[in-house]
Amino acid sequence: MDKIFINGGNPLKGEVTISGAKNAIVGILPATILAQDVCVIENVPNISDVSMMLRILHQLGARVRHIDETTVEIDSSTINSYVVTHDMTKHLRASYYFIGALLARFGRAKVAMPGGCNFGVRPIDQHIKGFEILGTEVNLKENAMIDADSNGLSGGLIYLDVVSVGATMNLMLAAVKAKGLTVIENAAKEPHIVDLANFLNSMGADVRGAGTDVIKIRGVEKLHGCTYSAIPDQIEAGTFMVAAAATKGEVLIKNVIPKHLESITNKLIQCGVEVEEYDDSLLIKGTCRPKKCNVKTMPHPGFPTDMQPQFTTLLAVAEGTSIVSEGVWDNRFQYVEQLARMGANITVNGKAATVEGVESLNGSPVKADDLRAGAAMLIAGLIAKGTTEIENIVYIDRGYDNVVGKLQALGADIRRVTDDDTPKVVESAG
Numbered sequence: 001m002d003k004i005f006i007n008g009g010n011p012l013k014g015e016v017t018i019s020g021a022k023n024a025i026v027g028i029l030p031a032t033i034l035a036q037d038v039c040v041i042e043n044v045p046n047i048s049d050v051s052m053m054l055r056i057l058h059q060l061g062a063r064v065r066h067i068d069e070t071t072v073e074i075d076s077s078t079i080n081s082y083v084v085t086h087d088m089t090k091h092l093r094a095s096y097y098f099i100g101a102l103l104a105r106f107g108r109a110k111v112a113m114p115g116g117c118n119f120g121v122r123p124i125d126q127h128i129k130g131f132e133i134l135g136t137e138v139n140l141k142e143n144a145m146i147d148a149d150s151n152g153l154s155g156g157l158i159y160l161d162v163v164s165v166g167a168t169m170n171l172m173l174a175a176v177k178a179k180g181l182t183v184i185e186n187a188a189k190e191p192h193i194v195d196l197a198n199f200l201n202s203m204g205a206d207v208r209g210a211g212t213d214v215i216k217i218r219g220v221e222k223l224h225g226c227t228y229s230a231i232p233d234q235i236e237a238g239t240f241m242v243a244a245a246a247t248k249g250e251v252l253i254k255n256v257i258p259k260h261l262e263s264i265t266n267k268l269i270q271c272g273v274e275v276e277e278y279d280d281s282l283l284i285k286g287t288c289r290p291k292k293c294n295v296k297t298m299p300h301p302g303f304p305t306d307m308q309p310q311f312t313t314l315l316a317v318a319e320g321t322s323i324v325s326e327g328v329w330d331n332r333f334q335y336v337e338q339l340a341r342m343g344a345n346i347t348v349n350g351k352a353a354t355v356e357g358v359e360s361l362n363g364s365p366v367k368a369d370d371l372r373a374g375a376a377m378l379i380a381g382l383i384a385k386g387t388t389e390i391e392n393i394v395y396i397d398r399g400y401d402n403v404v405g406k407l408q409a410l411g412a413d414i415r416r417v418t419d420d421d422t423p424k425v426v427e428s429a430g
């Protein structure tokens with residue numbers, strides 16, 4: 001398996017450009033199915049989750065073509081199947097967006113249960129409840145295949161019992177061509193929800209209120225192709241912000257939407273990090289040892305759960321004791337065991353971690369337990385004394401576009417060692 005080796009201790013310095021947002025693109029790509037036309041998507045990150053979504057589109061019959069490194073053209077007029085098999089869905093959670101998109105296109109979808117990073121139970125009951133309200137009969141075959149069938153979808157009022165990004169996006173996809181009005185209440189408000197709504201509207205949909213907790217969708221008969229550029233990745237940006245601060249570096253983070261990063265910026269400032277905000281960039285200056293601070297993850301606009309492992313790593317070397325509480329997932333502290341190998345002093349009690357800051361970490365062999373756990377290992381390796389060797393980096397590849405190259409350009413002593421004989425796809429992630 002490929003590995004990443006880091007000789008820690010170099011402060012990151014320079015500029016980095018953030019790629020397109022993974023969690024927006026994984027909704028936008030299935031949404032192209034609704035156009036029955038040609039869509040050109042720009043600012044597409046080169047990550048394995050995107051490759052997998054493009055493979056599924058291709059398998060369904062779409063014509064997929066890379067125009068350049070970050071632009072993809074998808075002609076969905078040739079799609080002739082509503083079945084997505086387990087060999088495709090097992091690789092990533094976001095494969096469940098094909099249910100909403102195929103339902104809207106064909107009134108039918110047969111999609112195998114999605115894979116996904118393992119941080120506790122990940123039910124999809126809210127997705128199913130919503131599809132049923134829109135007039136779909138949903139059958140779960142041996143807990144493996146979701147068979148959703150309808151005689152044409154009709155709008156309805158869907159109140160989500162939990163704020164769910166996936167359910168909100170999936171139901172938006174299903175509802176854009178449903179007859180009449182769909183209202184999603186207690187909707188998620190993440191930037192990727194707004195981006196998906198903007199994309200759907202660019203194709204001729206009528207989606208209003210995305211970014212608030214009530215989204216109203218008036219069904220339209222037909223959508224058309226368009227050219228659309230995805231937003232920059234909030235979590236990739238946050239990861240570089242924390243990496244800059246943790247290494248006491250100075251990094252200009254370009255191609256960001258500062259508003260999306262406010263909760264992260266705010267916590268960094270609380271830790272004593274200097275943050276200068278510009279129109280589409282942020283300058284991070286980590287001038288001294290970070291100070292303790294408490295963090296609780298919450299749905300947007302709260303502090304993102306997808307930044308929790310990276311921020312905990314910063315707090316592991318902060319002055320004083322911090323408490324990190326996880327408010328979204330049941331089990332997202334598995335990576336703490338890896339940090340402990342490097343000398344971190346963190347005690348996990350259920351959904352909270354007490355982080356006693358230590359002076360420094362020591363390089364060690366560690367593994368990425370999931371995507372953001374992998375990002376935490378990168379940051380730990382950058383600050384640690386000596387060499388850190390990270391295994392399971394296929395997880396990092398799922399969500400970080402050329403992370404090794406970007407860190408090298410910032411002065412990190414980091415390299416990827418490739419073992420070409422080893423298969424690179426893992427069973428469950430995303």
Ligand code: EPZ
Nearest residue numbers: 023094121122123124125126127162164165166306328430
């Ligand atoms: C999305 O996952 C992201 N994945 C995750 O990003 C992210 O951690 C998560 O949202 C929260 O922000 C993608 O966008 C592909 P949810 P998702 O539905 O949609 C419960 C990353 O690292 N729930 O918002 O699967 C659920 O158990 C990742 O990029 C139900 O109870 O998350 C959880 O506690 C991995 N029933 C909470 O809601 C449901 O039907 C939020 O989950 C759905 C969810």
